[in-house]
Every structure is written in structure tokens, then in C-alpha cells.
Amino acid sequence: MATTPCPDPGAIVTYLNPDVLHPSVYVRGVVVGPHVVDPRTSHTWVPVMLPDGATSVLDTAHIIEVLPTDLPGPEGEPAG
Numbered sequence: 001m002a003t004t005p006c007p008d009p010g011a012i013v014t015y016l017n018p019d020v021l022h023p024s025v026y027v028r029g030v031v032v033g034p035h036v037v038d039p040r041t042s043h044t045w046v047p048v049m050l051p052d053g054a055t056s057v058l059d060t061a062h063i064i065e066v067l068p069t070d071l072p073g074p075e076g077e078p079a080g
Contacts, residue, residue, distance in 0.1 A: 005060055006044050007031045010069030013048060015062040026064070027051075035060070 007013055011031045017024055029048035032055065036045050044060045 005063050005066045006035050007046060007060075007063070007066045008069055009033055012067040013046075013058070013063050014065040015048075015058060016064060018059070018062055029056070029058070031069075 009031050012028060013031060014026055014028045017027045029050045031046050032049045033047040038045065045057050046060060047055055048058045049055050
């Protein structure tokens with residue numbers, strides 16, 4: 001079984017839109033917080049800010065691409 005990515009806050013993610021009625025098949029957003037694990041299913045979820053400013057919690061199984069964060073690391077160097 002393939003592992004799913006668990007991106008850090010600030011990472012840009014592209015994911016398969018779980019809303020089948022939405023016209024966009026793929027959506028891009030920015031991870032805005034730490035991941036959580038559903039204790040019942042063991043799925044990992046991350047909070048994502050969407051282009052319209054809304055925030056959604058995304059099952060990481062839907063992520064198809066992760067671009068690393070540009071936020072500085074603890075030593076002032078770019079993270080990632």
C-alpha cells in the first residue's frame with residue numbers, strides 16, 4: 001500500500017477534488033496547520049486554505065502533488 005504525503009504547514013498541495021459536482025477536477029491550496037490522524041480509519045488529514053480563502057480539512061489520500069513551503073526554517077534558511 002502506498003503511503004500518502006503529510007505536507008508541512010505552508011506547503012502548496014494539488015489534490016483530487018472530492019466534490020464530484022464541482023467543475024474543477026483538481027484543486028490547489030496551502031496547508032495552514034498540522035496534520036491530524038483519524039483514530040477510527042487511520043487516515044491523515046490536513047487543514048488547507050483554498051484559493052477563495054475558505055478553509056477545508058483534506059484527506060491526504062487525495063493529494064497528488066506537494067510543493068515545499070517557502071517559509072524560513074528555524075535557522076532562517078528556507079525549509080524543505
